[in-house]
Amino acid sequence: QLSFVRKVAKRRSNISLYADELGKGFVDELDYNIEADNATKFLDTHSKYSFVMVPKVLKQLTRKRVLTMEWVAGENPRELLSLAKGISGSIAQLSEKQKLDAKARLLDLVNKGVEASLVQLLETGLLHADPHPGNLRYTPDGRVGFLDFGLLCEMEKKHSRAMLSSIVHIVNGDWASLVYDLIEMDVVPPRTNLRRVTMDLEDTLGEVTYEGGIPDIKFSR
Incomplete structure (x- = not known):
């Protein structure tokens, strides 16, 4: 959801950057x-x-x-x-x-x-x-x-490590640590209110539940 992207990335006026990158991928595929x-x-x-x-x-x-x-x-x-x-x-x-x-x-x-x-x-x-x-x-x-x-x-090495770490933190529902992974992946820009981002993640993703031992994460809440 674009609203969630805006919340996390704090790029309310630059959402076109994401659209441009997506469009470039489509053009390259042709x-x-x-x-x-x-x-x-x-x-x-x-x-x-x-x-x-x-x-x-x-x-x-x-x-x-x-x-x-x-x-x-x-x-x-x-x-x-x-x-x-x-x-x-x-x-x-x-x-x-x-x-x-x-x-x-x-x-x-x-x-x-x-x-x-x-x-x-x-x-x-x-x-x-x-x-x-x-x-x-x-x-x-x-x-x-x-x-x-x-x-x-x-991917750069630091991004690879951060992505792997983010998987662990998502599965564990550790949203505060996930925020630091997003920083390492350059998703969350400098001078962002990290507490607010953590609250947005908690509000959007909620608590992780398990079905048959498998984490069930509701990304579309």
């Missing part, structure tokens, strides 16, 4: 030469991690309006989840073994996806900025494959 460069950079940065698969760009067949890349064979998370539940569009009824195998592949994908995210956040500093299920594949050789490199994010 130029496939930029996406090709992003994909190559992401591949070069993460090629040493054996569990990560990034398709190669075929530069000789790529233009501003055409992006040609290596084909990534594999299953996406939604397909694996459906198979694990016994739902398949091509097989009338899945056996228990097929469902268990699909569940094992899904869990392996989740584990490797989390590890890949931590590698990006804590080691390489180059993040895939749109890792939704449609952009992920579980390859036949058991790697996590990434697709769609229109948006990447490069």
